[in-house]
Amino acid sequence: MAQQVCIFAENKPGRLERLTKILKDAHINMRAITIATSQGFGIIKLIVNDPVKTAETLRAKGLTAYLREVIAVLMDDQPGGLQKIAEVFARKEINIEDAYGFVIKDKNQAVMIFDVEEMPEAVTLLSKAGFILLNDEELYNL
Amino acid sequence: MYWNKDIETLDRDGLEKMQLALLRKTVEQAGHSPYYQLLFQQEGIAPDTIKGLDDIRRIPFITKDTLREHYPYGFLAVPRGQIVRMHSSSGTTGRATVIFHTARDIDEWAGLVARCMYMTGVRPDDVFQNMMGYGLFTGGLGFHYGAEKLGAMVIPAGAGNSKRQIMLMQEFDATVIHIIPSYGLHLVETFRTMGIDPHKDLKLRIAFIGAEPHTEETRQRIEQAYGVKAYNSYGLSEMNGPGVAFECPCQNGLHTWEDSYILEVIDPATLEPVPDGVEGELVFTSLRREGMPLLRYRTRDLAFVYPEPCPCGRTHRRISRIKGRTDDMLIVKGVNMFPIQIEKALMAIPEVGSNFQIILDTIDDNDFMTVKAEIRAEMFTGDLKHLESVRKRIIDDLRSELLVTPRVELVEPDTLPKSEGKAVRVFDNRKQWG
Incomplete structure (x- = not known):
């Protein structure tokens, strides 16, 4: 987290x-x-x-x-990147309270930050779906 | 031009004789109430110890606090069964004061209001639109009964709903209105949007303005906008309500009906009487009330008595416009409130810190109250929705406590002056006092 x-x-x-x-x-x-x-x-x-x-x-x-x-998810900076995450939330009816993202240009990657009500459930879902969730240190070291 | 010429023009000597007789009667009647029974025993006061009007000074003052301490029936001087009506001053949680009336009290009160209205030229063929709140507040029902006693047709419009008010004025040819001055000014804008020129399209000729202090400029603006003569009305629920003091056609001071009230003006610091012409706190004694007589009630209102006689021929002394208050009571949209009511409501909300401010402004001729409340850092979780719900709760709680809807601003912790010492909590930017 x-x-x-x-x-x-x-x-x-x-x-x-x-x-x-x-x-x-x-x-x-x-x-x-x-x-x-x-x-x-x-x-x-x-x-x-x-x-x-x-x-x-x-x-x-x-x-x-x-x-x-909050949940920080690493994603590919390409069309459809966010769709993959949103799909996971939509399927399990996880409601997003707040979300924003930023790109890491030299790596062609992006990070999405999510604030949801059902935090533990969302973390489990994303991890199971193969997404990489970042902690503070990992975020900093990007 | 007089409702009751004998009384309204009675010479000073006659008035004072009448007052003395009625004061003795009032002392006797008040002695039936639990509060005065005990007090009179302790102080050795009885009707026959009141030899002259000056003896009133042996009776201790009472205040709103005294009424609250003996809430609700401590001042009741008749069996409950004889009471036909109660009224209450604003304030819903423990700050209210309640006044009880017998049928005769209501009749006497209506007579005083009728006298006021007649004095300004209202006659039975007038149509009187009463735009004051009906209910616990005395302004609505007080005038309603007065106008009926006089014989005018009453449109009991009540407060608010601007378009309907104007529609009623137009459809039923209202000639006389009773309105809170700030609302009166606010309504001018509605006239404009409805394309109505009060001078041409309405039959109004008289307006009674009261329930909140106002300036001479406000009166003149109402007179010009509506094409009426506007008369200042003074009263307080503890002394029935409207009908205590009222302007005559000279519009220079308000005649206090001294056949029904004893008026004293005191220095609020020394409690000694001040001479006519000197500003002081108004103190009233009811002289014709049987249900709940009150002696020497300190109003906290500041005014002075005009020393010279009035050209209208009435002998009852005139008081000036109300110049201010000796306590921290605020009057917002005609509603009385105390900062402590706001403090109590705010402190009951865990997310709110200990400091707050009340800011009063005039915007588009309307009173606006803004309450700034600090959030408590410990309760902050970075959740905007939560803060919005806190803000909404503050508005709801204050509305139900004050009966006025404030604007509420949440501010950062420790940014408002601390509650220790004498923090100035109220910033009144209105020009309310005449």
Whole structure:
């Protein structure tokens, strides 16, 4: 399992910059970032090289950070790559709460991050179907 | 022009004699209630110890808190069977105060409201559209009974539903309306979208505006937009409701009906009386109530008494517009509320941290309440849906507590001023006080 850093942020100018400044000063590198917003607030989600250190650093600076377990699936960067994964979820009626991906260009590979309600079941299904699930270290070493 | 000329123009001496006789009667009647029975015993107060009006000062003040401590029947001065109605001030969880009325109380009250309406020119052939909330709130039923007593036709429209309000005004040729001033201004926009010009398309000539403090500018805007004369109405449920003080055609101060109430104005710090013309807290004693007489009730409303006589010929002293409050009560969309109600509702939600803010604004002539609540870091799991449900729960809980729907913003922990000391929780950006 991989860990995603979730940060609560009010939807206001300068909020992201405050976060990126802390990450920069702590020499934290990002693999992926997404921002989901609702009525006046949002959640920033990060895949970083060192999630535990990131969360600790952010909390020390007064931010509200939470480490959330997510599924990181390695896939081929080619047409139909995501379809194979989605098919597994669809067949077993696993509902996806949140998903995003990023590509690793020099390897022609991509990583999809999934947040689902039925986490253990999804992990078992994907493993059985032959997918490679990455932990924090493996994500970082890509 | 007078509903009851003898009483409305009675000279000072006559008024005070009447007040003294009624005060003695009220002390006697109040003595039947558990609260006053004990108090009068302790203080040695009886009708015959009230020799002059100044003796009222021997009777201790009461406040909303006193009423709450003796909730619900501690002030009841008649057997329950004689009560025909109750009203309650806003606040649903323990903050409410309840007032009970006998049939005679309701009749006396209706008479006072009829007197107010008649004073401004309402006559039996008028059509009166009552746009105030009916129910526990006194504004709706108080005016309803007053208008019926006067003999006008009442359209009991109640609050809200702007298009239907305008349709009723138009179809039934309403000539008189009773409306919360902020809603009155808000409705102007609905006139525009419906393509109705109140000056040409409606028959309105009089508006009663009350239930929330407002400025002279607000009155003038309503008068211009509707083509009416707008009269300020003052009352509080503890003293029946509307009909305590009302503007006459001079529109310069509100005549307090001194044949039915004793008005005192005190310095809220020293509790000593202040002279006419000096701002202080209004204190009322009911003089004609049998179900639940209240003596020296501190309203927390700040105003002053006009020292000079009114050109209209009425001798009952006039109070100014309400200038403010001595406590932290807020009036939003005509609904009374206290910050502690909001605090209690928020603190019952585990995801909410200990600090919050209440921001009041006027947007498009409407009151808007925004509540900022900190989320608790320990409860954060990075789940947006969860946060949305927390926000929705805050809105729902506050709505059922306050009867007003606030906007709710979730903010980061420890970003609002701490609750220790005197954190300013309320930011009122409205121009509410005249």
